[in-house]
């Protein structure tokens with residue numbers, strides 16, 4: 001069994017959105033996936049508890065119980081356990097990081113979210129775990145051109161010490177309407193763009209968690225390669241860009 005911890009110190013970054021959509025995407029692709037809601041706010045439970053398969057999909061848990069829960073899921077034959085974490089003090093989130101094969105740090109392309117992502121990187125590196133950053137709520141591209149904030153976030157994160165997922169999620173109303181219907185975007189967006197980006201993110205995460213390391217993502221516009229908004233956190237290793 002593989003374990004994925006979805007994290008961000010920032011409330012509203014999209015942890016629950018990513019965790020729930022990935023769990024349901026995994027199941028749609030035939031992976032025996034479970035979701036552990038380790039956030040006392042219980043947002044993932046709010047979305048999923050009325051679903052028919054809730055009893056075999058969803059666990060309410062806490063940092064203190066995570067290790068035992070992970071072992072129980074492993075013994076129960078699960079293939080993937082996704083942990084939705086709170087925007088809580090480091091101690092709580094560390095427990096999820098410790099049991100994770102891969103940590104997914106969720107960040108919107110904003111200064112404060114990237115600052116929170118850098119803090120997540122620091123925790124992941126300190127605990128010696130593998131991690132990936134995913135951008136969420138990216139503004140839509142116009143005529144195929146990425147909004148500058150998204151490009152700059154990608155570029156800034158080149159210095160953050162962890163790879164950035166090539167599959168970013170855009171800001172789309174369907175993420176909110178799906179939750180209001182207790183569903184994933186795959187279930188209401190069919191072959192639409194939200195569904196496609198969630199599937200692409202799942203494919204990337206699943207490969208990485210199973211040991212495949214994709215090549216680092218390069219964005220089209222290297223002229224924007226300025227670490228203009230990457231804040232520093234103690235203990236983070238900054239990777240120098242190639243000359």
Ligand SMILES: Nc1ncnc2c1ncn2[C@@H]1O[C@H](COP(=O)(O)OP(=O)(O)O)[C@@H](O)[C@H]1O
Nearest residue numbers: 011012013014015016017137170171172175176
């Ligand atoms: N890509 C997205 N597009 C549109 N709305 C989003 C997106 N991601 C998250 N949201 C909305 O933003 C709010 C916060 O997201 P949530 O996943 O609960 O964040 P967190 O768990 O990090 O606090 C929710 O109302 C959610 O529906």
Ligand SMILES: [Mg+2]
Nearest residue numbers: 015016039043
């Ligand atoms: Mg949440």
